[in-house]
Amino acid sequence: MIITSAEFVISAVKPSQYPPGLLPEIAFAGRSNVGKSSLINTLVNRKRLVKTSSTPGRTQLINFFEVNGQFSFVDLPGYGYAKVPLPIKKTWGPMIETYLSGRETLAGVVLILDIRRVPRQEEFDFIAWLKRFGIERILVLTKTDKLSTTRQRNQRGAIAAALGVDADRLILFSAQTRKGREQVWEAVADVVRRKMEG
Ligand code: GTP
Ligand code: MG
DSSP states (O other), X not given: OOOSOEEEEEEESSGGGSOOOOSOEEEEEEBTTSSHHHHHHHHTTOSSSSOOOXXXXXXXXXXXXXXXXXXXXXXXXXXXXXXXXXXXXXXXXXHXXXXXXXXXXXXXXXXEEETTSOOOHHHHHHHHHHHHTTOOEEEEXXXXXXXXXXXXXXXXXXHHHHHTSOGGGEEEOOTTTOTXXXXXXXXXXXXXXXXXXX
């Protein structure tokens, strides 16, 4: 994908603050610190369009971006990080659920998982929830640069088995090496095409 423009639009917590839904939208979800913001930056070829941080739980709002005047990208706050203060935690679930269940232009969700970690209940719940709402899912395993090719293959198999999907549904990605960037874009374009076809 050739990127001609990528701009931050707005941060929101509730629907009245969302920008008008004029473009097909892709949301990026995953645990805190998994690499959601880094993945978006890699897709749009920018180092710092989206703030990244080694402190988990950095993204606490729903951040909207516009790419090529063609797509809307949404960086969702991460879930499942224990050290986040309880009041913040309590507003997260409802904030994300309200967004995902009500956003009419949403074409799909890119769920980002760390290749080194086999998913557990939180991921199962989240995926089941997306299915229930009929939301398309793109599954990405990130930080592949941290493992040898052999261990990448083993982890991909283990994660696929845990999720009950074929291993080839899991896109291997790294924000560091940019591996998998084109594949993620292809999956995004597919999901957007399906949405446009209604
Ligand atoms: P929150 O917004 O806090 O939920 O985090 P996030 O999921 O947006 O993660 P972010 O992109 O901020 O990355 C978290 C940390 O992981 C940063 O230190 C990144 O540099 C690092 N990181 C992200 N992707 C990769 C990757 O593919 N490889 C490696 N080695 N590090 C990565
Ligand atoms: Mg982030």
